[in-house]
Amino acid sequence: MRKTATTPSGGTIPAQPGPRDSAESGIVSVEGDMSGGSVPAPVPAAADADAVILGAGPSFRPGEQATVRLREAGPDDPPRYAPEWLELREGVDAAARAHDLLDPLRIRLANLPGRAGLVIHDVGCGTGSMGRWLAPHLDGSQHWVLHDRDPYLLHFAAVASPRSSADGSRVTVETRRGDVGRLTPDALAGASLVTASALLDVLTREEVDTLAAACAGAGCPALLTLSVAGRVELTPSDPLDTEIAEAFNAHQRRSGLLGPDAITAAAEAFSEHGATVQVHPSPWRLGPGESALTAQWLRGWVGAAVEQRPELRERADRYLRDRLAACEAGELHVVVHHSDLLALSRPTGGAS
Numbered sequence: 422m423r424k425t426a427t428t429p430s431g432g433t434i435p436a437q438p439g440p441r442d443s444a445e446s447g448i449v450s451v452e453g454d455m456s457g458g459s460v461p462a463p464v465p466a467a468a469d470a471d472a473v474i475l476g477a478g479p480s481f482r483p484g485e486q487a488t489v490r491l492r493e494a495g496p497d498d499p500p501r502y503a504p505e506w507l508e509l510r511e512g513v514d515a516a517a518r519a520h521d522l523l524d525p526l527r528i529r530l531a532n533l534p535g536r537a538g539l540v541i542h543d544v545g546c547g548t549g550s551m552g553r554w555l556a557p558h559l560d561g562s563q564h565w566v567l568h569d570r571d572p573y574l575l576h577f578a579a580v581a582s583p584r585s586s587a588d589g590s591r592v593t594v595e596t597r598r599g600d601v602g603r604l605t606p607d608a609l610a611g612a613s614l615v616t617a618s619a620l621l622d623v624l625t626r627e628e629v630d631t632l633a634a635a636c637a638g639a640g641c642p643a644l645l646t647l648s649v650a651g652r653v654e655l656t657p658s659d660p661l662d663t664e665i666a667e668a669f670n671a672h673q674r675r676s677g678l679l680g681p682d683a684i685t686a687a688a689e690a691f692s693e694h695g696a697t698v699q700v701h702p703s704p705w706r707l708g709p710g711e712s713a714l715t716a717q718w719l720r721g722w723v724g725a726a727v728e729q730r731p732e733l734r735e736r737a738d739r740y741l742r743d744r745l746a747a748c749e750a751g752e753l754h755v756v757v758h759h760s761d762l763l764a765l766s767r768p769t770g771g772a773s
C-alpha cells in the first residue's frame with residue numbers, strides 16, 4: 422500500500438512510491454549510481470505544509486519550513502527538490518505543456534533513419550513527470566534514459582516510469598546520475614530526443630550551452646518545457662504584486678542562474694549550434710481546483726522575494742496571509758507564465 426501524506430487542502434500525495442508502483446512499472450533496466458540500490462527513507466509529510474526552504478517564508482520562525490518545494494540540503498549543496506512538490510505540480514504541468522510543439526517533433530522523429538524505437542533522454546528528470554506525460558503522446562517503442570544529479574529523485578522516477586507509448590508499444594527506462602553541466606555528445610550517442618521540464622531556469626548560461634552543444638553534437642532534437650517566463654498575473658490584483666514579482670525574479674537570477682532569462686538564453690545557445698528553434702507559451706492556470714498547488718507556490722514565491730529583499734518582510738507577511746485566505750476561499754486566480762522550446766538540431770546521421 423502507498424504511504425500518503427495529507428496536503429494542506431486535505432488531498433493526499435504519496436510519501437514514496439509503493440510496491441504496487443514498482444511491480445507495474447515496466448522497468449527492464451535500472452542502471453547508474455543509485456546509491457547502492459537502498460530504498461530512501463520516507464519523505465517528510467507534506468502536510469506539514471511546512472517542509473522546506475528554510476526561512477524562506479516571511480511569517481515562519483527560524484528553523485520552520487515554508488514550502489514543499491525543496492528538501493533540506495547543506496549550505497554548499499545544490500538545491501534538492503521535494504518529491505511532494507513535483508507531485509503536486511505534475512497535473513498542472515501536464516495541462517500547461519504546449520501541444521503545438523508535438524507535431525513538428527513527431528515529424529522529425531518519424532524521419533529519423535533506421536531506428537527500431539525511440540531513445541529519449543530526460544535531463545533533470547526529478548521523479549519522471551516528463552516521461553509520464555510525453556511517452557503516451559509518441560508512437561512506437563521507447564527507451565527512456567532518466568538523468569538527474571539527485572539519486573533520491575531517480576529512485577522515484579524509476580519506480581513510477583511510463584509503461585506504454587501512444588500505440589501501446591513497450592516503454593523501458595534506465596537511470597543515470599549526473600550533472601547536466603558535464604553532459605557530452607557521447608553521453609547522448611544514439612539518442613532520438615532530449616527532453617527536460619522545469620529545468621532551464623535553474624541552470625546557468627554555461628550549463629545551457631553545454632546542453633545545446635551536446636544535443637548538436639549528437640544531432641538530436643530537444644523538447645525543453647516549462648521554463649519560467651518571469652511574469653505572473655494574480656486576480657484580483659494587489660498593489661504589492663509587481664514588487665514581489667520583481668524581487669522573486671531577482672532571487673531566481675542569484676548565483677548566475679538564468680531564472681526568467683532561460684528561454685532567451687536557450688534559444689540563443691541552440692541557434693548558435695545550428696538548431697531551428699520554436700518557442701510556445703505554456704502557462705500554469707491556477708484556480709480554485711488547484712488551491713493546494715497555489716498555496717505552496719505562493720509560499721515559495723513570496724518567501725523567495727523576502728529572502729531577496731528582507732525589507733519587504735512586514736508588507737509581504739500581510740500580503741501572503743491575504744493571498745492564502747483568498748486561495749482557501751476559492752477567490753484567487755493565478756497565471757504563472759512559462760515557455761516551452763523545441764530545438765531541431767541538424768541530424769548527424771544523414772537525415773534532414
Ligand SMILES: C[S@@+](CC[C@H](N)C(=O)[O-])C[C@H]1O[C@@H](n2cnc3c(N)ncnc32)[C@H](O)[C@@H]1O
Nearest residue numbers: 507545546547550569570571599600601618619
Ligand atoms: C524543478 S525540478 C523538475 C523535475 C522534473 N523535470 C519535473 O518536471 O517534475 C528540477 C530538477 O532538475 C535537477 N537538476 C537541477 N540542476 C541540475 C543539474 N545541473 N544537473 C542535473 N540535474 C539537475 C534537480 O535535481 C531536479 O530534479
